[in-house]
Amino acid sequence: MNEINSKKNVLGQLAIVLHAHLPYVRKNEKNSLEEDWLFQAILECYIPLLQAIESSKKENPSNTKLTISLSPTLLSLLKNKQIQETFPNWIKTRNDLLSELPQKEKNASIFLMKNINDRYLYWQECSGNLIERFNILNKSGNLDILTCAATHGYLPILRENPETVKGQINTAIRNHENIFGNKPYGIWLPECAYYENLDEILYDSGIRYAILDGHGILNATPRPRYGVYAPICSKKGIAFFGRDSESTLPVWSAKDGFPGDKVYREFHKDLGWELPSSKLQNKGISTKRPLGLKFHKITNENVPLGEKEFYLENEAINKAAEHADAYLVARSKQLEKLTLSSSFNPLLVAPFDAELFGHWWYEGPFFIKNILKNSSKYSIKLTNLKEFLIQKPNLQICEPSPSSWGQGGYHNYWINDSNAWIVPEITKAGSTFVDLCSKNFNNDLSKRLFNQAARELLLSESSDWSFILRAGTTTELAKERIERHLFRFWKLVEMIKNYSKINLKFLEDIEEEDKVFPDINIDDWRR
Known part of the structure; x- marks a missing residue:
């Protein structure tokens, strides 16, 4: 054609x-x-x-x-x-x-x-x-x-304090505008x-x-x-x-879709798991983990990782071209059917x-x-x-329906036995910060404390850590991240409430490590 x-x-x-x-x-x-x-x-x-x-x-x-x-x-x-x-x-x-x-x-x-x-x-x-x-x-x-x-916060579980939702969205918009020079009209x-x-x-x-x-x-x-x-x-x-x-399944599904083809690169066989720990440590890598060094193909999903064949790039690239054509043929037929019926x-x-x-x-x-x-x-x-x-x-x-694209289609993936404990923790932190932001501050140090507290609050709200806890992968890392940001948040709140407890070294250290959103504005959290 x-x-x-x-x-x-x-x-x-x-x-x-x-x-x-x-x-x-x-x-x-x-x-x-x-x-x-x-x-x-x-x-x-x-x-x-x-x-x-x-x-x-x-x-x-x-x-x-x-x-x-x-x-x-x-x-x-x-x-x-x-x-x-x-x-x-x-x-x-x-x-x-x-x-x-x-x-x-x-x-x-x-x-x-x-x-x-x-x-x-x-x-x-x-x-x-x-x-x-x-x-x-x-x-x-x-x-x-x-x-x-801003930090990929799961907005439905932040709704008890609407200001925390506004903080997530307005911080993101301001960040986007400062980087790209124009405000975004669309949001994921x-x-x-x-x-x-x-x-x-x-x-x-x-x-x-x-x-x-x-x-x-x-x-x-x-x-x-x-x-x-x-x-x-x-x-x-x-x-x-x-x-x-219908347009996403062929690409999403490793089992039934394109990515599971036997000629494609095997994701799970990585050199980082196979090299001796001593060799990794000589390179400054403290623990065994995926390093992005993969050169075997899927071969067959039932073949053990140790028996995978070597990857052939040209074979895989040609297959990707075939799959792209197959995808477009299917979309063309889908669109033709839709236009015939309406x-x-x-x-x-x-x-x-x-x-x-x-x-x-x-x-x-x-x-x-x-x-x-x-x-x-x-x-x-x-x-x-x-x-x-x-x-x-x-x-x-039309009024859209409450929903998500997570497993089950609603909020279960982020509120379950593995991660529901996070919700009251970030809700309490959000409520406290909204109350604090209703008060005035009148010096640069106060502004620094408020701004960094807002950053730590945002970072603790990230849905990624809840996702990892539910998925059961690097759960210790996810738990440590949430607790780290909440600990820093409450420490800053304590300093805001009691200037005699201000620890400048602590503030400077976390300002350096959590150096995100330099344009943050605590007015976003004001009622």
């Missing part, structure tokens, strides 16, 4: 939405696990995604359209100069480990070392400023960059979680559109006439886009965690590149959410 030449050839539109987020994992400790999270995401996800979008833009600028949310904590990490200065040594450590492998393994990992160094060259060429590369694509209209809540609600009347807070903060899981739209009142295939508008004036499960121009919204592409699914950026390159061949117009709304579609007025 030829390129799209006119509007009548378009079967419908597809909006791929990526959510790029990491919790604030900065720590005054070299070679930490948290540092690995960031650097692996930079190397495996953010850089190759930028390369894929930039490459497609050169070939097909009008149909290279994506929506991406860049969370405020991720932006803070990407901007941090000390983190940027640490990245080269992190790269060197991995290159050293690969170069010291036995010859057979070294040959099998040549592709990996090449990709590491090619992507590090990209990093050097932009002086580590990935944010500017995203912003260039935002200004050209190829990307629509959304914000998120953490975990796509919505509760009644949240749209009022969003509207008052300047937000105009957001994404929900499909049942947040399908269970809206009244029931939307076009289901998830068109956004709805709440009475407060917020447009809500719904996730289309008279509207349907929109398919496919939201994903950005880190799926490259980190979890190593070939994901190649898949995205082929989607961007070939979508018009299948009469599919790629769009982003901002561009869609600029067309001024006639939206049905």
